Amino acid sequence: MPDAVELKNKRVLVVGLARTGVATVLFCAGRGAAVTATDSRSEAEIGDAVAKVRDAGVKLELGGHNESTFLQQDLIIPSPGVPADAPLLQAARAKGVTIWSEIELAYRFRQGKLIGITGSNGKTTTASLVEHILRTASFPTILAGNIGTPLISCVERMTHDTVTVVELSSFQLELIQEFRTDISVFLNLTPDHLDRHQTMELYSRAKARIFENQRDEDFAVLNADDAATMPLAPTRPRVYWFSRKQRAAQGAFLQGDDIVFRDDGEEEVVLKRAEVPLPGAHNLENVLAAIAAARIAGASAKAVAEGVRSFAGVEHRLEFVAEINGVRYYNDSKATNVDATLKALDSFPGRILMILGGKDKGSDYTALQTPLRERAILALLIGAAADKIASQIDGSVTVERAGTLERAVEIASQAARPGDVVLLAPACASFDQFENYEHRGRVFKALVHELKRRVNELQSTKRGATSARR
Numbered sequence: 001m002p003d004a005v006e007l008k009n010k011r012v013l014v015v016g017l018a019r020t021g022v023a024t025v026l027f028c029a030g031r032g033a034a035v036t037a038t039d040s041r042s043e044a045e046i047g048d049a050v051a052k053v054r055d056a057g058v059k060l061e062l063g064g065h066n067e068s069t070f071l072q073q074d075l076i077i078p079s080p081g082v083p084a085d086a087p088l089l090q091a092a093r094a095k096g097v098t099i100w101s102e103i104e105l106a107y108r109f110r111q112g113k114l115i116g117i118t119g120s121n122g123k124t125t126t127a128s129l130v131e132h133i134l135r136t137a138s139f140p141t142i143l144a145g146n147i148g149t150p151l152i153s154c155v156e157r158m159t160h161d162t163v164t165v166v167e168l169s170s171f172q173l174e175l176i177q178e179f180r181t182d183i184s185v186f187l188n189l190t191p192d193h194l195d196r197h198q199t200m201e202l203y204s205r206a207k208a209r210i211f212e213n214q215r216d217e218d219f220a221v222l223n224a225d226d227a228a229t230m231p232l233a234p235t236r237p238r239v240y241w242f243s244r245k246q247r248a249a250q251g252a253f254l255q256g257d258d259i260v261f262r263d264d265g266e267e268e269v270v271l272k273r274a275e276v277p278l279p280g281a282h283n284l285e286n287v288l289a290a291i292a293a294a295r296i297a298g299a300s301a302k303a304v305a306e307g308v309r310s311f312a313g314v315e316h317r318l319e320f321v322a323e324i325n326g327v328r329y330y331n332d333s334k335a336t337n338v339d340a341t342l343k344a345l346d347s348f349p350g351r352i353l354m355i356l357g358g359k360d361k362g363s364d365y366t367a368l369q370t371p372l373r374e375r376a377i378l379a380l381l382i383g384a385a386a387d388k389i390a391s392q393i394d395g396s397v398t399v400e401r402a403g404t405l406e407r408a409v410e411i412a413s414q415a416a417r418p419g420d421v422v423l424l425a426p427a428c429a430s431f432d433q434f435e436n437y438e439h440r441g442r443v444f445k446a447l448v449h450e451l452k453r454r455v456n457e458l459q460s461t462k463r464g465a466t467s468a469r470r
Contacts, residue, residue, distance in 0.1 A: 014079070070088045070092040188229060190228070254284070345368075382404055
């Protein structure tokens, strides 16, 4: 068990009042801490969350940050969106103030087992699938972390029997101290968040902290097909692999049409590749990782197979929205980096109308040139990164600056023909025009459903007019 921490009467500062920050404030205040919450946004910009925090007796400093407040704390919990090297945090650190991420604080109160999932892409799908498989196998489970439910808000639900599956971002992992998972899964490593981490070395170092506190009795699961993650394999926990290209010495892999799990020299066929309901080679990798984690956690091969077959997928991850006049619309708003967009493109055979753009994260979009040339017929650009993307994919596909998501959907509907795919896979963050990628995805779906309603209404009117002429 982790070292206990007493919050009563401790001076705690929570930086940022988004979802994680609010959950952290309420948790600390509920345990008797003297909590201050600070946010650079005004009360009007933050909205309803302010009332919840104020009702908990928390001191609020909004519209900016006060350095003296940072220096007077026993503990500071920055929200994931706050850089670990922010000047005010550095000043507090120099004064000896403890600075933890929210997952570190939650870990000090956790019960049961933790399975942590990290990587550049596929975290949400894999975490959701692992939890679904374990629930299918009758384990008491919790799904939390970067997936949308802060780990700190799940502490009260934990028991000694609980298995908590946590999606972990580099932002959360860079400020851990003792945080430890029983099973750590590292899916892949590609350029992402370089606007925050600056270099791939610093980004990979933050991600690899998932293994830092693991012990000999713990487990690590890594991608044998990913050259960037293989060197990060730890020495202490027992290492398992997943692969769709080669036989793993220990772990889950594709062998012909079979998905196989190998452990201590014994192999078992878990299910057929054709039984995997999720599209794309990247999702096959996610399934292999989830199978390895679930089998290590104790789920039977039969329960694992049943869980995979019955998994409906995750919202905003290659989510089918609608078919309109033979054109299929897919929402992959979670594709917030170039590699995720490449995987989305690879999931369809061709004639794709792509919607790209948003807030740039220091990405290199030139990697999109070849797949766009081979599979796409039109790139519709939205958001702040439109000019950069246009310059870096120039010559590979017809480009149109749509500006907004609404305009992009309208243009796509006019340009597409039966059999085409309209794909939202932006390769960018959403914060220039939306609250988050979920908001962007919901808006896209609403636009598509409204388009379908209009088309159906028009077709109904035409049928009525034809019938009347008869």
